[in-house]
Amino acid sequence: MELKTHYDVVIIGAGAAGLMCALTAGERRRSVLLLDHAPQIGKKILISGGGRCNFTNRSVSAAHYLSNNPHFCKSALSRFTPDDFIAMVEKQDIAYHEKTLGQLFCNGSARDILNMLLRGCEAAGVQIRNTCTIKNIQHQGETTNRFILQSNLGEISSDTLVIATGGRSFPKIGASDFGYRVAQQFDLKLQPNRPGLVPLYLNAPEMKAIQGLSGISAEVIVKCRGKQFRDALLFTHKGLSGPAILQISNNWHPGDEISINLLPDINLVETIHNWQKNRAKTTLKNLLAMHLSKRLAQQWLEQTFKNKAVDQYSAKEVQAIAAHFHQWRLIPSGTAGYRVAEVTLGGVDTDMLSSKTFEVKTVPGLYFIGEVLDVTGWLGGYNFQWAWSSGYCAGELV
Ligand SMILES: Cc1cc2nc3c(=O)[nH]c(=O)nc-3n(C[C@H](O)[C@H](O)[C@H](O)COP(=O)(O)OP(=O)(O)OC[C@H]3O[C@@H](n4cnc5c(N)ncnc54)[C@H](O)[C@@H]3O)c2cc1C
Structure with a gap:
């Protein structure tokens, strides 16, 4: 499908959170463009959980997350729960099992989860573009409240912009500090980064x-x-x-x-x-x-x-x-550093955002979701659950 020049929603980062947000917004009949700079969409999902994707955990609460504001994650986790994601998985007849400590893995391959999300996006009319380099973001706040992106695909504008570019971990498959730089552009506070879930x-x-x-x-x-x-x-x-x-x-x-x-x-x-x-x-x-x-x-x-x-x-x-x-x-x-760390601790300070909508308090129309935020889960499916929950909640509102 040809790219349009304007979308209701542009999401940068087609990882777990970005895909979930895109399909949720698309199902609400929003016009959605999902962009990623990596040549392959969803690579992190594919390598997760040893190739079987530990996609959630049966028991998830705020206690399983680290953040400067430990309460921030509560709202989203309660509005899109592990059971909600399990229902999506079961609807697609994806076989899964509990390995240990409530950790749920695909029986077959992590590709089942990625395909489910990609199919969901397709059905919801989401346009996805990989190998997309964003050169510049402008916010026309005073007049139209529009975001204008300069990219290798040309100029694209949107009413809302969602940053879902994750953390610094695993740079070889596309991780970058892009989200933090966007946060700085909009004068948002950052909590210091550290590699997490790392040897x-x-x-x-x-x-x-x-x-x-x-x-x-x-x-x-x-x-x-x-x-x-x-x-x-x-x-x-x-x-x-x-x-x-x-x-x-x-x-x-x-x-x-x-x-x-x-x-x-x-x-x-x-x-x-x-x-x-x-x-x-x-x-x-x-x-x-x-x-x-x-x-x-x-x-x-x-x-x-x-x-x-x-x-x-x-x-x-x-x-x-x-x-x-x-x-x-x-x-x-x-x-062992970001090269092999499964997650990045720290990130965009959650005090800058609404915990209900994920919208930046000072910049209407700008959202941050997933790992780019200062919310990091334990090992055991908690990080994907955060991506699903934050992606879904933002997708319901953008
Ligand atoms: C090896 C490994 C195994 C893991 N296994 C599990 C597991 O089994 N269970 C679990 O819960 N968690 C697991 N995790 C953690 C989990 O994968 C992440 O927490 C989760 O993917 C975060 O989702 P996200 O969408 O916020 O970010 P990501 O999934 O990292 O997606 C960010 C996307 O943004 C794109 N991007 C980055 N910079 C730019 C840019 N400048 N322009 C455009 N696009 C950009 C990236 O290419 C990427 O596609 C694992 C992590 C790793 C590294």
Whole structure:
């Protein structure tokens, strides 16, 4: 379809939030143009959840999000809920399953979700253009309240403009700081960005301590800044990863200490004392290997004391060993960065927008939705739910 020169709604960023907003506005018979600079639409959806897209979570509340204003997300999450998105998925007969902790994934492929959104846009008459470079945005506020975009597709104007360009994470598939620059153009406050849901790197002494453990995982409890997560930790060549680490990375700031309990199911002091009391003959390494991988158990133990029969450890030694396993304290040297971070923390300050409409309070007709905002979810489908909820709520009003 030929491009028009004027639309009711132009949305920049055809990711999860932009697609959802476009189809919702299109269904209301608004003329909608959805623009993206990437050569392929929806690439992030396609690679999400290991290719199966963890598209939502059965249990979603404001407590699963980080933001300078923790209340901002409540309204949208309650007006477009996980059940609403699940209903869309079921209507399209997309098979899905719950993996763990309420996380819903496609049985087949993430493409099912992308196709559902693209079909929805097509049915709603939304025009989509990829490989589109926006060179300039002008706002004619005083006269007509129009937005005028200069792009490689020519000049396009709209009554409302929605910025859905996401955060800085995964630049190789199209992430950019575009949304933040637009916010600055309109004098909106930004909360500082940090990579989130990202592996953590370690300093040399800690790297030495985990040498040879790369590829081994363990169920742990990890704590930082009063927050804790219980999930799998994965040792890597450069530090720590796995869901537990990705989760805590959202709370971690440079210089913060994190504490890791490698044996969350037992009290090691009590366990060793019980074995000693019962005069059971086993080595500590074998006892530990009942709860951890053998290699990890041995390497971690030998960082404190040599492996011996359990009854040969003094009470003081038992305390030291238990502390080493239950409270591994470390200060990560940094994160793996935006290159691999699943999300970007911070962004457009939510005080600048209405939590009901997502319209900028000082610029009528300008909207920001999705990850570009200072709202970041936990791992587990929460970030897509935020994209769906904010996209839908704005789409209902633009
Ligand atoms: C590897 C990976 C796996 C993930 N898995 C999950 C998961 O399973 N579940 C979950 O809930 N979350 C997951 N996430 C997070 C989730 O993908 C994002 O939070 C969500 O996609 C944000 O939606 P959005 O529409 O706001 O931004 P995005 O999806 O990032 O979309 C932004 C769009 O804007 C476009 N854009 C950027 N700059 C410009 C510009 N200058 N001009 C035009 N267009 C531009 C981009 O090309 C992109 O298409 C994952 C993220 C990654 C990186």
